[in-house]
Amino acid sequence: MKKTTSSFFKTPAIAYEGPQSANALAFKHYNPDEVVDGKTMAEHMRFSIAYWHAFRGVGADPFGPGTIVRPWESGKDPVAVALKRMDAAFEFFQKIRAPFWCFHDRDIAPEGKSLAESNKNLDKLVAHAKELQKATGVKLLWGTANLFGNPRFMCGAATNPDAHVFAYAAAQIKKALEVTQELGGENYVFWGGREGYETLLNTNLKREQDHLAAMLRMAADYAKEIGFKGQFLIEPKPKEPTTHQYDFDCATCIGFLRTYGLEKIFKFNIETNHATLAGHTFQHEIEVAAAAGMLGSIDANTGNLLLGWDTDQFNTDVKELTLAMVSILKAGGLGTGGFNFDAKLRRPSIDAEDLFHAHIGGMDAYALAFKIARKILAEGKFEQFVKDRYASFDTGFGKDIEKKKTNFRELEKIALKLGEPTPKSGKQEYLENLLNTYLHG
Ligand code: XLS
Numbered sequence: 001m002k003k004t005t006s007s008f009f010k011t012p013a014i015a016y017e018g019p020q021s022a023n024a025l026a027f028k029h030y031n032p033d034e035v036v037d038g039k040t041m042a043e044h045m046r047f048s049i050a051y052w053h054a055f056r057g058v059g060a061d062p063f064g065p066g067t068i069v070r071p072w073e074s075g076k077d078p079v080a081v082a083l084k085r086m087d088a089a090f091e092f093f094q095k096i097r098a099p100f101w102c103f104h105d106r107d108i109a110p111e112g113k114s115l116a117e118s119n120k121n122l123d124k125l126v127a128h129a130k131e132l133q134k135a136t137g138v139k140l141l142w143g144t145a146n147l148f149g150n151p152r153f154m155c156g157a158a159t160n161p162d163a164h165v166f167a168y169a170a171a172q173i174k175k176a177l178e179v180t181q182e183l184g185g186e187n188y189v190f191w192g193g194r195e196g197y198e199t200l201l202n203t204n205l206k207r208e209q210d211h212l213a214a215m216l217r218m219a220a221d222y223a224k225e226i227g228f229k230g231q232f233l234i235e236p237k238p239k240e241p242t243t244h245q246y247d248f249d250c251a252t253c254i255g256f257l258r259t260y261g262l263e264k265i266f267k268f269n270i271e272t273n274h275a276t277l278a279g280h281t282f283q284h285e286i287e288v289a290a291a292a293g294m295l296g297s298i299d300a301n302t303g304n305l306l307l308g309w310d311t312d313q314f315n316t317d318v319k320e321l322t323l324a325m326v327s328i329l330k331a332g333g334l335g336t337g338g339f340n341f342d343a344k345l346r347r348p349s350i351d352a353e354d355l356f357h358a359h360i361g362g363m364d365a366y367a368l369a370f371k372i373a374r375k376i377l378a379e380g381k382f383e384q385f386v387k388d389r390y391a392s393f394d395t396g397f398g399k400d401i402e403k404k405k406t407n408f409r410e411l412e413k414i415a416l417k418l419g420e421p422t423p424k425s426g427k428q429e430y431l432e433n434l435l436n437t438y439l440h441g
C-alpha cells in the first residue's frame with residue numbers, strides 16, 4: 001500500500017497476526033492479503049470508514065457536549081482545519097487497512113455563509129481528497145448529501161412543505177453527485193434524513209411522498225446527464241430523527257419505488273441498527289432486498305436492543321454477522337457495495353487508539369463471519385434442510401402451483417382426495433444447535 005505523509009496517530013499500521021495473537025492492536029481474522037477463491041480478503045470485504053463518525057464525531061449527546069479531543073482539530077480557519085483533518089483521516093484509513101471511505105458533503109468541508117461559498121469550500125476539500133486518494137490508493141465507496149443537520153431542513157428536504165427548501169436540497173444533491181463522480185465514488189446514498197413527519201395535523205403525506213419521488217427522479221436524470229455510473233442506494237430507517245420516516249424498511253421502500261417507477265434505479269444500503277429499529281433482524285432486511293434483486297451495500301453497525309434509537313455501535317456479534325453473511329453470499333455478494341462502518345465510539349472512549357480497537361473489532365468479526373458463512377454454505381446442511389422442507393413444490397401439483405398451471409377447482413379435488421396433511425416438524429431447535437457447532441467449532 002502507498003503511504004501518506006501525515007503522522008497524527010502513534011499507533012502503527014495494523015498487521016494480521018492470526019487468532020492466537022495476544023496483541024490487541026492486530027487483526028486476528030481479517031488478513032487483507034489472504035486470497036480466498038481467487039480474490040483477496042480486502043476485495044471480498046470492501047471495508048469502508050465513515051467520515052462522519054470517525055472524524056466528525058466528538059461524543060456529544062443530548063445531555064452534554066463532546067468528550068473527544070483530537071490534535072488535528074486546532075486552528076482558526078475552518079477550511080485549514082478541514083484539510084488537516086482529512087490528512088489525519090487518510091492516515092487512519094491506511095493504518096487500519098481500509099480500502100474505502102464514505103462521506104457526507106458537510107462532513108468534509110465547512111458550510112459557508114451561502115450555497116456558493118459552501119460549494120467553494122467543498123471544492124477545496126474534494127481536490128485534497130482526490131490527491132490523497134491517489135497517494136494512498138484508498139477509494140470512495142459512496143458519497144451523500146447532509147440534508148438534515150442544518151436548521152433549514154428541520155421539516156425535511158425533499159418532503160419539506162416549502163418548495164424553496166426543496167430547491168436548496170436539489171442544488172445540494174446536484175453538487176454532491178458531481179463531487180462523488182469527481183472522486184470516482186462507486187455508489188451514491190440517499191438516507192431519508194428528516195424525510196418523514198412528526199404529526200399528520202400539519203402534513204400532507206401524499207404530496208410529501210410525491211415530492212420525494214420527484215427528487216429521486218431528478219437525481220437519477222442528473223446522474224445520467226453527467227455520466228455518473230455509480231449505483232444509487234436508498235438507506236431505509238423507520239424512525240429517528242422524525243417519528244415516522246418514509247423509508248421505513250426495505251419492504252416499504254420497494255413498494256414506494258415501484259409506485260413511482262423508480263425500482264430499476266435503486267438498490268439498498270442496509271444498516272443493522274435501522275433494521276432492528278424497524279422490528280426486523282439484520283438478516284431479514286438482507287433477504288427482503290436480495291429477493292427483489294436490490295441488495296446493494298451494508299452500513300455495518302449495531303444498536304442496543306434495550307434502547308429505541310440509533311446507537312451506531314461497532315458490531316462484534318459473530319452469530320448475527322454469520323447469519324447476515326450467509327444471506328449476502330447466497331445472494332451473490334454486494335457488487336459495488338461494501339461494509340461501511342457507520343459506527344461511533346462510545347462517549348468515554350476518548351483515545352485515538354480506541355478508533356483502532358473499534359474498527360479492528362468490527363473488521364475481525366465480519367471476516368470471521370465471512371469464513372464461517374462460507375463453511376456453512378460449502379457443507380450445505382441448512383440449504384439441504386430448507387430444500388427438503390419445500391420438496392412438495394418440486395413435483396406434481398406443488399410444481400403446478402409454482403408454474404401457475406392449476407386452480408381452485410383442481411386443488412379442491414386434490415384436498416378432498418388426500419385428506420388431512422401429515423404434520424412435519426420445523427426442527428428449529430435442532431437447527432439452532434447445528435448453527436452453534438459452526439460458531440463454537
Ligand atoms: C443515519 C444514517 C446516516 C447515513 C448516511 O442514521 O445511518 O449516517 O448512513 O446519511
Ligand code: NI
Nearest residue numbers: 235271299342
Ligand atoms: Ni447509515
Ligand code: NI
Nearest residue numbers: 271273274310
Ligand atoms: Ni444510522
